[in-house]
Amino acid sequence: MFRNQYDTDVTTFSPHGRIFQMEYAMEAVKQGAATVGLCSCTHAVLVASNKPASELSSFQRKVFRVADHVGVAFSGLTADGRVLTKFLRNECINHAFVYEAQLPVSRLALRLADKAQVCTQRSWKRPYGVGLLVAGLDETGPHLYYNCPSGNYFEYQAFAIGSRSQAAKTFLERKFEGFNKYTPEQLIKDALSAIKETLQGEKLTSSNCTVAIVGRIEDGTAEPFQVVDTKRIQAIIDSMEAAEEAPAEPSSMQEEDKGSDAAPMDI
């Protein structure tokens, strides 16, 4: 990182129209442990890779439930993330108190973005050093938003943030077009595969990742945001590894097998 004379505070523009403090804040996000989010047309999944500070410590918790219908996972300065989670929880509760209904995810993301923007325009504040993936369900379906320290936010089909997230993004770019039709199980599998890409050789186990899912099942009932339990994750990871070792069967072919008059696949 180079030093600039325009990077002392967030209220100074550079001659090229950039605010360096904001960009440095986004750098902080890139240094955090990787987090991945995916969406289908019924469910949204968040996966965070757990990096303990040392061998003796437990890992930093990065996936939080904000309300029954929405949760977040973040990368960067996790303390900032914790504080923002408290803000998000408050917003959801206040809305639910007045309207007895769930705050739509886009409106929650906007409130978060507006809060982040304030910190980019006050000389006595600093931007939040954390990027949040907000995954939630509302009446228009499941949504995934990425909230940036700059105060920008975008909706995504799938996204990855944090260190080595480019590897995950490349993986997601190859596969995202099929996501809308995925079952929740397939979504979790691909999310785990994406996180695996960021581990770069380290073995993926249920103890070095956290998975959370929210969505609506076929009969219309909503499944609240919850962290998937480690046993199930380990089972999914094991089945993924078994599939890799077995002769390759692309997962998208599984649906064709359901046709009653389709001949069994030749392997």
Added chain:
Amino acid sequence: MEEQKWDQPMGGFNAASRSQMAEAAAGGEESQRTLYPYVTGTSVIALKYKDGVIMACDTGASYGSTLRYKSVERIKAVGKHSLIGGSGEFSDFQEILRYLDELTLSDHMWDDGNSLGPKEIHSYLTRVMYNRRNKFDPLWNALVLGGVKMGPKGAEKYLGMVNMIGTHFEENHIATGFGNHLAIPILRAEWSEDMTFEEAVKLVEKCLLVLLYRDRSSINKFQVAKITTEGATIYPPYSLKTFWGFSHFENPAQGAVGSW
């Protein structure tokens, strides 16, 4: 020169500010409590039927015992999914419509596919009414909120009411004012699940007729409104046929005892 008291009207004796002057003299804050309603609407009746909710009321607003205004619309559409009917102080009803306007406008401007349903609006109104009551400055109304919205499990009908002290509940049929006493017993006896529109209107008209005969602040000009998944429809006003040809009315003084 004594210091100007900017919170009081200059000189003069203004009836409205009498209590303010008394308060200011006592050094206290202004207290503006709503004490009485002035221009009031009478009962509103509503019930759930097969396609949604029907709401009806008369188009009158009384000024005390005078039937002062005869073309008042006391049922309005709110957003895409709801109807609101108000009885009680009409100016407070108009104020509530303004609040709802702000709410629905900002909701509409989001343009994100989400919209406020009847349950949310009812909840919001409950908070407003209860908070005003706690400040001893109530909105002197009984509001009926009905609507239907598509949910993940199909069309969800909703009907509820909230009054000036913040009491609120949901029911299959609602009536305010005199309707509580005269219409509710009829609705309880004759309402059934999934009535057709015609059946629902007939039931509502039966209640409105009883109210017309027995509630002295009702007039013979009614509006029926319905809300379905297709939207709100408020029908033009019409009147009901009444019958006054009872023999007792023909010579009312017949049995009266008189001294001359």
